[in-house]
Amino acid sequence: MPRKPRVDIPGFYHIINRGVEQRVVFYEKEDFKKFEELICDYAKSFDINLHSFSLMNNHYHLLLETKNEELSKFMRQINMNYAIYFNKKYKRAGHLWQGRYKSWYVTDEAYLYSLILYIEQNPIKAKIVNDIGEYPYQSAYYILNDLELPPCLKNSWLVKNFHKSKEIKNFLNSPLDKDILKELQKASMLIEATQKENKTDIKKLQKFFSNIDNIKERNKKICQAYKNGYSQHTIAKLLKLSQPTVSAIIKRNSTITIT
Numbered sequence: 001m002p003r004k005p006r007v008d009i010p011g012f013y014h015i016i017n018r019g020v021e022q023r024v025v026f027y028e029k030e031d032f033k034k035f036e037e038l039i040c041d042y043a044k045s046f047d048i049n050l051h052s053f054s055l056m057n058n059h060y061h062l063l064l065e066t067k068n069e070e071l072s073k074f075m076r077q078i079n080m081n082y083a084i085y086f087n088k089k090y091k092r093a094g095h096l097w098q099g100r101y102k103s104w105y106v107t108d109e110a111y112l113y114s115l116i117l118y119i120e121q122n123p124i125k126a127k128i129v130n131d132i133g134e135y136p137y138q139s140a141y142y143i144l145n146d147l148e149l150p151p152c153l154k155n156s157w158l159v160k161n162f163h164k165s166k167e168i169k170n171f172l173n174s175p176l177d178k179d180i181l182k183e184l185q186k187a188s189m190l191i192e193a194t195q196k197e198n199k200t201d202i203k204k205l206q207k208f209f210s211n212i213d214n215i216k217e218r219n220k221k222i223c224q225a226y227k228n229g230y231s232q233h234t235i236a237k238l239l240k241l242s243q244p245t246v247s248a249i250i251k252r253n254s255t256i257t258i259t
Contacts, residue, residue, distance in 0.1 A: 010066050012051070012106035014115055017079065018059035020098045022229035025086065026057055028251070032137040034085055035060070038078045040152035046074040050152040052115070054122045054138040058229050061119045063106075075101050114176050116158065121172070127233045132172045140172055205230060205238055222246060223253045 019025040026032050032055050039062070043050055048071075052063040064071070083096035106112050123135035133144035142149050143158055153159065162168035205225060212218045218239070225235050226246075236246040 009069060009105075012112060013062075013064050013066065013071060014104045014106060014119075015062040015064060015075065015101055016059065016103075017101040018098050019229070020095050022058055022098075024057045024227050024229065025059070025082075025096060026055055026137070027090075029136075031086065031089075035078075035082050036137075036150055038081055040150050042074050042077045043152040045077075046070050048074055048152075049155050050139075050150075051156040052119045052139050052158065053153075054119045054135075056122065056126060056128075056137075057226075057231070061122060063112075063115055063119060071103070075103075110177065112157070117172065117174055117176050121176075126231060128231070132169065144169060144172075201230075202234070202238070205234070209239065219249045219253060222249050226250050 026035065035055060036053075039050060039053070042048075043064075047067045049065040049067075050062065051065060052061075054061045064074075066074075079097050079101065086096055087093060106115060120132060120138060120140045123129050123138060124132065129135045132140050135141055139153055139156065139158060141147070142153060143162070146164070149159065158168065162171060208225060209218070209221055212221065222235055222239070226232065232246045232250070236242060239246075
C-alpha cells in the first residue's frame with residue numbers, strides 16, 4: 001500500500017519521532033545540544049520558527065511553524081544528520097529513527113495552546129522532573145531560567161507572549177482541555193507507551209535484573225536497560241536506587257559501544 005502524502009502547507013505542525021525499537025537516541029548532554037544545533041541551523045535555512053520543543057531520551061516533540069512547503073526537507077536534514085553524528089559517535093550502523101516522523105497540522109488556537117502545554121509538561125508526566133523549568137532539554141528551561149535563547153527559539157509564541165513575564169509559569173502549569181488532551185494522547189500513543197512501561201515490560205525488566213552477582217554486572221545491566229528504552233526513573237524504582245545514582249552509573253559507562 002502506498003504511503004499517504006503528507007500535509008506540507010505553511011502553518012503550525014506538531015512533530016514527533018522516536019528511536020528505532022524504542023532505543024535511546026540522546027545519551028549525553030552533547031547529544032541533546034547537537035540536536036538543538038541542527039534544528040536551529042536548518043530552521044534558518046528553511047525559514048522555520050520553533051515555538052516549543054521537548055527532547056526526551058528516546059523521542060522528541062517539536063512545535064514548528066513553516067512559511068513554505070519544505071517541512072519534509074527540513075525534517076529529513078535534521079534526522080539524517082543527527083543519525084550520522086550518533087552512529088559515528090557510538091560506533092553503530094543502521095537506522096536510528098523508527099520510520100518516518102509523525103506530523104499533525106495545527107488547525108486552531110485552542111489546539112495550539114494545549115499543544116504547547118502538552119509538550120512542555122512532557123518531562124513531568126514522564127516523572128523525570130517535578131516542576132516546569134527543571135528539565136534542561138526543552139524550551140521552557142531557557143525561558144523560565146532567563147537563559148540565552150537558541151536562535152531558532154527567539155521568535156517563538158512563548159517568547160513573544162510571555163518572555164520575562166511572571167505569568168508564563170502559571171500558563172505552562174495550566175490543565176489541558178480534556179477533549180484536546182485525548183486527541184494529543186491518541187496522536188502520541190506510540191510515545192506514551194514507551195514512557196509508561198506496561199506491566200509486561202516491568203516483568204521483563206525484573207527478570208533481566210535477576211541473579212546479579214556483583215555491582216559491576218548490575219551497572220552493566222542498568223546501562224543496557226536504559227539503552228533499550230527503560231527510563232532512569234523505572235530502573236531506579238525497581239532496583240531501589242535513587243535516580244541520580246542511576247544517572248551517574250549511565251554517565252560513567254557512556255563510552256561503552258552501543259549496538
